[in-house]
Amino acid sequence: MLTASSAIANSLQHQSSGLHAQAGRLHVLLVDDDAGIAELLSNYLGKFDISCVAVQDGVAMRAALQSHNFDVILLDLMLPGEDGLSLLRQLRRHASTPVIMLTARGEFADKIQGLESGADDYLIKPIDTRELVARIQSVSRRAHTSAKQTQEATENKATEICFDAWVLNLPTRQLCSPDKLIIPLSNAEFRLLLAFLKRPGQILSRDQLIDFAHNKSTEVFDRSIDLLVSRLRQKLGDDSRHPALLKTIRGEGYLFNACVP
Numbered sequence: 001m002l003t004a005s006s007a008i009a010n011s012l013q014h015q016s017s018g019l020h021a022q023a024g025r026l027h028v029l030l031v032d033d034d035a036g037i038a039e040l041l042s043n044y045l046g047k048f049d050i051s052c053v054a055v056q057d058g059v060a061m062r063a064a065l066q067s068h069n070f071d072v073i074l075l076d077l078m079l080p081g082e083d084g085l086s087l088l089r090q091l092r093r094h095a096s097t098p099v100i101m102l103t104a105r106g107e108f109a110d111k112i113q114g115l116e117s118g119a120d121d122y123l124i125k126p127i128d129t130r131e132l133v134a135r136i137q138s139v140s141r142r143a144h145t146s147a148k149q150t151q152e153a154t155e156n157k158a159t160e161i162c163f164d165a166w167v168l169n170l171p172t173r174q175l176c177s178p179d180k181l182i183i184p185l186s187n188a189e190f191r192l193l194l195a196f197l198k199r200p201g202q203i204l205s206r207d208q209l210i211d212f213a214h215n216k217s218t219e220v221f222d223r224s225i226d227l228l229v230s231r232l233r234q235k236l237g238d239d240s241r242h243p244a245l246l247k248t249i250r251g252e253g254y255l256f257n258a259c260v261p
Contacts, residue, residue, distance in 0.1 A: 100122070105124075
């Protein structure tokens, strides 16, 4: 049986064509304790104008984040010391950098747990390297688009959106509760909440919400929108059994029931 490293090595021999580097160099942080995989992926990503800094654990990850700005983080689930999910939850408390989970654990429950913890995407080892490049470029484009929309809103003086005593700060992508507590949002949570705030009182189907919160070029798990809505409800203090803000419309989708000036 091929090891993860050897499988990727064989994959690289057949996958150097078919994709082209996107304009502008991307900077990626890879957190994986397998030195063989790290070296192979770093070399392969370089062919697509993607620079890759590889570290092996959470301590080194935090040090790298303090000294560099990264467009995307590739985070292994099983790491020495702190595991990937723990690191992801810590990251989501203060940063919205796109995160793609890389793991040999491909059970549906593992994917759901990764998404619930704030991952933007999820890939199973052994990794199809062509797909990895496409996923990196995709989550980077989505983050860039969100940042551009935020910048445009800021330039138009719309730096905050208020609803039911809550305030969404567009430049920081942070949510302020009625009790003045700051609640960070992941990229997907921010995009989804912004989609609802732009369309209050409208029933939005899951397909529409997938377009707003994800991207059709990226695989979307069947329950990903439901999970995002669930996460938003938790952060908004909305009772999942009897939600007041994010209402489920059976057979149709979701409706945001708030007054948005």
